Amino acid sequence: MSIQPLGDRVLVQEIEVKEVSVGGIILPDSAKEKPQEAKVIALGTGGIDANGKEITFHVAEGDTVIVSKYGGTEVKADGQEYKILNQNDILAIVK
Amino acid sequence: MSIQPLGDRVLVQEIEVKEVSVGGIILPDSAKEKPQEAKVIALGTGGIDANGKEITFHVAEGDTVIVSKYGGTEVKADGQEYKILNQNDILAIVK
Amino acid sequence: MSIQPLGDRVLVQEIEVKEVSVGGIILPDSAKEKPQEAKVIALGTGGIDANGKEITFHVAEGDTVIVSKYGGTEVKADGQEYKILNQNDILAIVK
Amino acid sequence: MSIQPLGDRVLVQEIEVKEVSVGGIILPDSAKEKPQEAKVIALGTGGIDANGKEITFHVAEGDTVIVSKYGGTEVKADGQEYKILNQNDILAIVK
Amino acid sequence: MSIQPLGDRVLVQEIEVKEVSVGGIILPDSAKEKPQEAKVIALGTGGIDANGKEITFHVAEGDTVIVSKYGGTEVKADGQEYKILNQNDILAIVK
Amino acid sequence: MSIQPLGDRVLVQEIEVKEVSVGGIILPDSAKEKPQEAKVIALGTGGIDANGKEITFHVAEGDTVIVSKYGGTEVKADGQEYKILNQNDILAIVK
Amino acid sequence: MSIQPLGDRVLVQEIEVKEVSVGGIILPDSAKEKPQEAKVIALGTGGIDANGKEITFHVAEGDTVIVSKYGGTEVKADGQEYKILNQNDILAIVK
Numbered sequence: 272m273s274i275q276p277l278g279d280r281v282l283v284q285e286i287e288v289k290e291v292s293v294g295g296i297i298l299p300d301s302a303k304e305k306p307q308e309a310k311v312i313a314l315g316t317g318g319i320d321a322n323g324k325e326i327t328f329h330v331a332e333g334d335t336v337i338v339s340k341y342g343g344t345e346v347k348a349d350g351q352e353y354k355i356l357n358q359n360d361i362l363a364i365v366k
Numbered sequence: 367m368s369i370q371p372l373g374d375r376v377l378v379q380e381i382e383v384k385e386v387s388v389g390g391i392i393l394p395d396s397a398k399e400k401p402q403e404a405k406v407i408a409l410g411t412g413g414i415d416a417n418g419k420e421i422t423f424h425v426a427e428g429d430t431v432i433v434s435k436y437g438g439t440e441v442k443a444d445g446q447e448y449k450i451l452n453q454n455d456i457l458a459i460v461k
Numbered sequence: 462m463s464i465q466p467l468g469d470r471v472l473v474q475e476i477e478v479k480e481v482s483v484g485g486i487i488l489p490d491s492a493k494e495k496p497q498e499a500k501v502i503a504l505g506t507g508g509i510d511a512n513g514k515e516i517t518f519h520v521a522e523g524d525t526v527i528v529s530k531y532g533g534t535e536v537k538a539d540g541q542e543y544k545i546l547n548q549n550d551i552l553a554i555v556k
Numbered sequence: 557m558s559i560q561p562l563g564d565r566v567l568v569q570e571i572e573v574k575e576v577s578v579g580g581i582i583l584p585d586s587a588k589e590k591p592q593e594a595k596v597i598a599l600g601t602g603g604i605d606a607n608g609k610e611i612t613f614h615v616a617e618g619d620t621v622i623v624s625k626y627g628g629t630e631v632k633a634d635g636q637e638y639k640i641l642n643q644n645d646i647l648a649i650v651k
Numbered sequence: 652m653s654i655q656p657l658g659d660r661v662l663v664q665e666i667e668v669k670e671v672s673v674g675g676i677i678l679p680d681s682a683k684e685k686p687q688e689a690k691v692i693a694l695g696t697g698g699i700d701a702n703g704k705e706i707t708f709h710v711a712e713g714d715t716v717i718v719s720k721y722g723g724t725e726v727k728a729d730g731q732e733y734k735i736l737n738q739n740d741i742l743a744i745v746k
Numbered sequence: 747m748s749i750q751p752l753g754d755r756v757l758v759q760e761i762e763v764k765e766v767s768v769g770g771i772i773l774p775d776s777a778k779e780k781p782q783e784a785k786v787i788a789l790g791t792g793g794i795d796a797n798g799k800e801i802t803f804h805v806a807e808g809d810t811v812i813v814s815k816y817g818g819t820e821v822k823a824d825g826q827e828y829k830i831l832n833q834n835d836i837l838a839i840v841k
Numbered sequence: 842m843s844i845q846p847l848g849d850r851v852l853v854q855e856i857e858v859k860e861v862s863v864g865g866i867i868l869p870d871s872a873k874e875k876p877q878e879a880k881v882i883a884l885g886t887g888g889i890d891a892n893g894k895e896i897t898f899h900v901a902e903g904d905t906v907i908v909s910k911y912g913g914t915e916v917k918a919d920g921q922e923y924k925i926l927n928q929n930d931i932l933a934i935v936k
Binding site: 368375413 | 497512514517519520527529530549551552553554555556
């Protein structure tokens, strides 16, 4: 099963950042900050946006990106969690 | 009876995702997450949108799509439940 | 007395959907869902909309339509209830 | 004293709809629905609207119109109550 | 000291409407409705508005106008109270 | 240290209006109305605004202006308090 | 690891302003005002903005700027805290 985002949307999968607390103890999930890093899985179909302009993507499949914490919609496929978000909710590329 | 959506609207029918809980027991409706997958039943009449641009559809009848949880209006016809939503509330096509 | 809507507005009259409960008892009004089906009674005067574009109507007098539950303004004329709504609050035509 | 509305505004005076309750008793003011019918008293000065388009009026002095219940500003002149509203708050002409 | 409003703003001074209650007693300030009538004291500098269009004034110094109750900013100069408001908050001219 | 505002922003410093109460007693700060008068310290860099139009300034360094009470951002430099605000938050020039 | 902001975004790092209270005691973090000064670390990729206009940067790497307190998104990289914000949330350059 594959998910093809429409328009200027991008499918990403969040990257779990391993964090260790001061005392070296692995923190349970709820104690960690929500991850902001994600890997780009698939680009949208592109085309013309709502203002009549050609959509161009500034990220590529496989890029590690920083995404806005609250944007996008979470979807599940094959037991994995993904996020579909507008390209504008991608803030930066991490190199 | 058939429903013909107007403009850039799309008529979809949600797909009930069969889910089994950890212990193998079928969950009653309220315990499941609201389904996000839907099948496209009918495309709108198209024409010119509010910005004067020709409407084009990026989905086709029969496509399985992921729809925004909160968008659209629920309608009933012939005892079945449908949803009329703007094409923009369709996030992705599932292949 | 007749009501002539202005611009892209449409005058509709809601259609009472006869519903029978599980046990065959006619439900009193408050127990029924608000009807979403309506008959188109009169089209607006058309002309130029706020964006300078010619208004075109995608519905015709006599059409059965599905209207947005919360849109429009209710008016009374000759003891009957009507609704004046923007064409955009008409979601679909029922055939 | 006369009131000349500016731009696309229209001066109207609400028409008190005489209503009789089921038992033939005249209802006191607070028990009646707020009237939606009004007579057009004066058209605005017209000119160019905020989008640079020439203002045209689709109603004329003396027309009976249906106005949006909540739009407009109430003003008093010579002991009478009027309402100044944008033409867009006039929903329909009653003929 | 004089106040020169910028752009499409207008400086007005509210006119106290003398009102007498039913029994002929002058009402204290808090019992009166907020005045909506004002005299135009000075027009703005004009120029180009935010949409790139030349500003034109439809009122003149000395005009008695009806102003929106809630628009504008109150300012004091030489112990007198004025109001600076956008021309769009002037609803009508009283003649 | 100097502060150079960007774009159509203007750096101003509020002018403390000396006020004396009815009994001739100097009022402590919290009892006075927030000052609305300010002196223009520096104009922005100008350039092209968000709508693609050349920015022009209608105020000059040294002008005494009336500013919107709630607009702008307070900044400190060299122990003095300034305010950076959009030119549109300047209502009038005091002459 | 480096962070490349997208579009008109700018990566900044806040500058801790050393403040000493009246009595010469260093204030703990929570007692200080949130810093508004920041150093520009990296400019965005530029390109075409949402209105179809070429993005130009009015700040340069290394500039000390005053940023809007509430704009932007905080990110961590290599144990340091940064902020990604739209260029429009930069109010002024400090020279």
